[in-house]
Amino acid sequence: MIPVSGVDGERIAVLGLGRSGRTTAAALRAGGATVVAWDDGPAGRAAAEAEGIELRDLARDGAMSDVAALIVSPGIPHLYPAPHPAIAAAWEAGVPVDNDIGLFFRSFGTEEWMRFDQPPKVIAVTGSNGKSTTAALIQHVLTEAGRESQLAGNIGRGVLDIDPPGDGGVVVLELSSYQTDLARSLTPDVAVFTNLSPDHLDRHGGMGGYFAAKRRLFAEGGPDRCIIGVDEAEGQYLANQLSESRADDRVIRVSVTRKLPEGWTVTARKGYLAENRKGRQVGAIDLRSIPGLPGAHNHQNACAAYAVARTLGLAPRVIEGAFASYPGLPHRSxxxxxxxxxxxxxxxxxxxxxxxxxxxxxxxxxxxxxxxxxxxxxxxxxxxxxxxxxxxxxxxxxxxxxxxxxxxxxxxxxxxxxxxxxxxxxxxxxxxxxxxxxxxxxxxxxxxxxxxxxxxxxxxxxxxx
Structure with a gap:
C-alpha cells in the first residue's frame, strides 16, 4: 500500500465505497488521517462499515464543516451531467476535491529513494481505445526484460494498493478520462496518448471536455517524455503543442496510417513496425505473426508500448521477443x-x-x-x-x-x-x-x-x- 502523505491528523471524506474507495480510505488512514465516508448504495456502506470506516452522509447540511478534503471515486460525476450533491456541498464549503490518482502522485516519492541507484518511474497511459492493452503490453515487456514493474489504475490493482516500488521499479498506470479529469496532481515520467474517439460525452459535456480531460495528463503533469498517437486531429494538436521543434525527441509520434516527418517516430504500416530517429531507421519488428496483437488497432498499441520500452533503454530485440509471448487481455481481441x-x-x-x-x-x-x-x-x-x-x-x-x-x-x-x-x-x-x-x-x-x-x-x- 502507498500511505497518503500530508494528511496526518486531518479528517478526510471519501465519496464512493467500491474497491478503489475502500482502498483509498485505508491508504488515508495509513497516512494518519481520520476518514469519514459515504456511498449512495447500501452494499457499499455495509462493506465500509465492516472495515471500520465511519459513515457520514456527505451531502447533508454541515457534513463538510470539519473536513479538510473530499476524495471522490471515479464513477461519480463531479461536473456533467450534474455534480453529485456531496461534491456541490464541498465546493460550497471551500473543501478541496481530489481523487485517488491525485493522492497517489503526491504520495509516491519517499525519502527511501535517496538510497536508490535509479528512482522509480511512472508510465501513464490514456486515450479512448487500446489503453488497457497498451498498459498491459508495457508491463509484459518490462517483466520479460527482468525489470520490476506493477500494473495499476483502471486495470490491475488500485493505485494506492500497489507495493512501494524498489530501486529502478516501474509503475504502469492505465488512466481513464474520469481519473485524469479530477486529479490535482499528475506527474508521470512518461505519458502515452493512444487515440481519441467519441465516448463518455455526457460525463464531459461534449467532445471538447472529453479531450480536455485527457490533455490534462500532459499539460498538468509535464512528463519527461510524451508518446502521442497522431492519427486523429487531437493527437496532432497535442504533439504540436508539446514540441519545441520538429526534431524535439521529448515527443515520440505514433501512427498506423502514414509515414511521419522527421523526429522520433514509431509507425506500423502493413504489419511492419519501424522506429525512426534523427532521419534513419533504428529498429523494426514484423507484427503480422504475433498472435496476441492482431489488426491495425493492436499494431498501434504495439507502437506505443515499443516507444515506452525504448525510452526506458530496452533494445528492439528484447522488445520483439516480449511481444511474441504476449498472451493478450481477456475481452480484447x-x-x-x-x-x-x-x-x-x-x-x-x-x-x-x-x-x-x-x-x-x-x-x-x-x-x-x-x-x-x-x-x-x-x-x-x-x-x-x-x-x-x-x-x-x-x-x-x-x-x-x-x-x-x-x-x-x-x-x-x-x-x-x-x-x-x-x-x-x-x-x-x-x-x-x-x-x-x-x-x-x-x-x-x-x-x-x-x-x-x-x-x-x-x-x-x-x-x-
Whole structure:
C-alpha cells in the first residue's frame, strides 16, 4: 500500500465505497488521517462499515464543516451531467476535491529513494481505445526484460494498493478520462496518448471536455517524455503543442496510417513496425505473426508500448521477443477457441463504434456478434468497416432497432448470446472468424462487458470446442 502523505491528523471524506474507495480510505488512514465516508448504495456502506470506516452522509447540511478534503471515486460525476450533491456541498464549503490518482502522485516519492541507484518511474497511459492493452503490453515487456514493474489504475490493482516500488521499479498506470479529469496532481515520467474517439460525452459535456480531460495528463503533469498517437486531429494538436521543434525527441509520434516527418517516430504500416530517429531507421519488428496483437488497432498499441520500452533503454530485440509471448487481455481481441478452422474471438471491450470498427478491420471474413445498449451518435460510422462482415448476429433488448441501422449488412436478430453463438457457429465456414465486438454497452443484459465476454466464452465452450 502507498500511505497518503500530508494528511496526518486531518479528517478526510471519501465519496464512493467500491474497491478503489475502500482502498483509498485505508491508504488515508495509513497516512494518519481520520476518514469519514459515504456511498449512495447500501452494499457499499455495509462493506465500509465492516472495515471500520465511519459513515457520514456527505451531502447533508454541515457534513463538510470539519473536513479538510473530499476524495471522490471515479464513477461519480463531479461536473456533467450534474455534480453529485456531496461534491456541490464541498465546493460550497471551500473543501478541496481530489481523487485517488491525485493522492497517489503526491504520495509516491519517499525519502527511501535517496538510497536508490535509479528512482522509480511512472508510465501513464490514456486515450479512448487500446489503453488497457497498451498498459498491459508495457508491463509484459518490462517483466520479460527482468525489470520490476506493477500494473495499476483502471486495470490491475488500485493505485494506492500497489507495493512501494524498489530501486529502478516501474509503475504502469492505465488512466481513464474520469481519473485524469479530477486529479490535482499528475506527474508521470512518461505519458502515452493512444487515440481519441467519441465516448463518455455526457460525463464531459461534449467532445471538447472529453479531450480536455485527457490533455490534462500532459499539460498538468509535464512528463519527461510524451508518446502521442497522431492519427486523429487531437493527437496532432497535442504533439504540436508539446514540441519545441520538429526534431524535439521529448515527443515520440505514433501512427498506423502514414509515414511521419522527421523526429522520433514509431509507425506500423502493413504489419511492419519501424522506429525512426534523427532521419534513419533504428529498429523494426514484423507484427503480422504475433498472435496476441492482431489488426491495425493492436499494431498501434504495439507502437506505443515499443516507444515506452525504448525510452526506458530496452533494445528492439528484447522488445520483439516480449511481444511474441504476449498472451493478450481477456475481452480484447482474445482468441477463445478454434473449431473446424473457425476462430472464435472475444472483443467484448469493443463497447463503442470506433473500437468495433478496429476489431472488424483486423479480420477478413467475419461472423459478427453485435448489439447491446447503444451509445450516442448511432451506428453510421460503422458501415464503412463492414465489408469484411459475412453476416451479423444481433443481441440485446433493442436488437431489432440495432439491426435496422446496419444498412447493407445481412443481419439476423438473435437477442440472446446463446442463440447468436449457436447460429454463427452453425453457419461459419473454414477460415472465418466468429467475432464478438458489440459496438454497444452491456448494461441492457449484463452487469459489465466482462460478464458479456464470459457469457460468449461459455456459449462457445458449450459447442464442444
Amino acid at each position: 482474445q482468441l477463445i477457441a478454434e473449431r473446424r478452422g473457425v476462430r472464435f474471438v472475444n472483443d467484448s471491450k469493443a463497447t463503442n463504434v470506433d473500437s468495433a470498427v478496429k476489431a472488424l478491420m483486423a479480420f477478413d471474413r467475419v461472423r459478427w456478434i453485435c448489439g447491446g445498449l447503444e451509445k450516442a451518435g448511432g451506428l453510421a460510422a460503422l458501415l464503412p468497416a463492414t465489408g469484411s462482415v459475412v453476416k451479423a448476429y444481433v443481441i440485446g433488448r433493442e436488437a431489432e432497432s440495432f439491426a435496422t441501422q446496419l444498412k447493407g449488412v445481412d443481419a439476423e436478430v438473435c437477442t440472446t448470446m446463446a442463440q447468436a453463438v449457436a447460429r454463427a457457429a452453425e453457419e461459419a465456414e473454414e477460415g472465418e472468424v466468429v467475432l464478438l465486438a458489440p459496438a454497444a454497452a452491456s448494461f441492457d443484459q449484463y452487469d459489465s462487458f466482462e460478464k458479456r465476454g464470459d457469457d460468449f466464452a461459455a456459449q462457445v465452450a458449450a459447442l464442444g470446442v
